Amino acid sequence: MTSKSPVRSCEDVDEQALSYAEIKALCAGNPLIKEKMDLDVQVAKLKVLKADHQSQKFRLQDKLLTKFPADIQETNAYIAGVKADAQLADAHPQGKEEFCGMTIKGVTYDEKKTAGERLVLACSELPNAEEKVIGSYRGFELSLRFDAFRTEYQALLKGQRKYTVPLGTDPLGNIIRLDNSLNSFPERITAAENELTTLHQQQAAAQIEVEKPFPQEEELAEKSARLAELNAQLDVDEKSHEPEQEEEQEDTPRRPSVLAALDEKKDEAEPVRPFKSYLDKDGDAR
Numbered sequence: 001m002t003s004k005s006p007v008r009s010c011e012d013v014d015e016q017a018l019s020y021a022e023i024k025a026l027c028a029g030n031p032l033i034k035e036k037m038d039l040d041v042q043v044a045k046l047k048v049l050k051a052d053h054q055s056q057k058f059r060l061q062d063k064l065l066t067k068f069p070a071d072i073q074e075t076n077a078y079i080a081g082v083k084a085d086a087q088l089a090d091a092h093p094q095g096k097e098e099f100c101g102m103t104i105k106g107v108t109y110d111e112k113k114t115a116g117e118r119l120v121l122a123c124s125e126l127p128n129a130e131e132k133v134i135g136s137y138r139g140f141e142l143s144l145r146f147d148a149f150r151t152e153y154q155a156l157l158k159g160q161r162k163y164t165v166p167l168g169t170d171p172l173g174n175i176i177r178l179d180n181s182l183n184s185f186p187e188r189i190t191a192a193e194n195e196l197t198t199l200h201q202q203q204a205a206a207q208i209e210v211e212k213p214f215p216q217e218e219e220l221a222e223k224s225a226r227l228a229e230l231n232a233q234l235d236v237d238e239k240s241h242e243p244e245q246e247e248e249q250e251d252t253p254r255r256p257s258v259l260a261a262l263d264e265k266k267d268e269a270e271p272v273r274p275f276k277s278y279l280d281k282d283g284d285a286r
Contacts, residue, residue, distance in 0.1 A: 036230040039223055046220040053214045060206045068203040075196045079189060081160035085140075086185035088159050092138035094179050102142070102175075103135040116171025123153040123167060131156060138182055157181060 094100050101108050102115040104122055109115035122134050123144055131145040140157040144167075147154050153167045155178060165181045167174050214220075 032230055032233060036227065036234065039227040039230065043223050043227055046216055046223065049216060050214050050220060057210055060210045064203065064206055064210065068199060072196065072199050075192060075199060078161065079192045082185060082188050082192060085159035085161055088139045089182045089185060094138060100138060102137045105134055112175050113171055116175045119174055120169065120171055137178060
């Protein structure tokens with residue numbers, strides 16, 4: 001159902017339909033039949049292992065061609081965007097005692113508390129849960145939305161990338177949350193660079209695994225060749241007994257044909273019987 005080749009192992013041999021030569025070999029105590037049945041199980045198990053190895057190889061090749069290059073390109077673009085946003089935040093610093101101002105619906109608020117209160121009011125005035133741009137803060141575009149899954153209002157700061165900040169009911173606390181998000185660019189850059197390093201390591205490891213052959217290929221070839229020899233021997237033995245079966249069939253008497261008997265009976269002339277009337281009680285012919 002998953003288009004994959006799961007590896008399943010079983011020590012018992014499933015029921016098999018034995019040929020005439022195999023049954024005779026079992027009755028005669030021929031050790032070749034036991035060897036053949038053991039090789040059937042071993043070769044089938046090795047083929048399943050090889051199919052699983054090929055499936056893993058194809059998945060790794062697909063990752064090397066599509067997934068890893070796309071993920072690396074996306075991570076590089078993310079790092080470049082975050083670095084640009086870090087420079088934008090540094091160009092609009094926010095001091096502990098000073099407030100750089102916030103613009104909401106075309107009005108700039110220079111006091112932190114007033115700006116926080118207006119931000120909470122803007123959340124309550126949202127027409128629906130969809131994202132809506134309401135102004136700007138520290139050079140970033142400021143949007144609001146309601147997350148129904150988390151049941152909370154969220155602010156979105158957009159520069160080269162977009163950053164989500166959950167909001168509460170405290171006006172000053174919301175401003176602090178926005179500043180903390182804009183001051184955490186070094187941590188974002190470090191995490192993204194570590195992720196990029198991990199992607200390169202996974203890509204190199206996948207390249208090594210793709211080039212590895214099936215480790216039991218030689219064993220599979222040897223056992224498959226031996227199994228072919230045994231099948232050929234058993235097939236020769238089976239063919240050598242076919243004429244004996246035909247001779248025995250010729251010696252057995254054939255059953256008479258029913259159609260032939262009917263044809264002979266049809267050729268015989270039936271005797272003419274006298275016509276009897278239903279009015280003749282004595283049964284004499286008139």
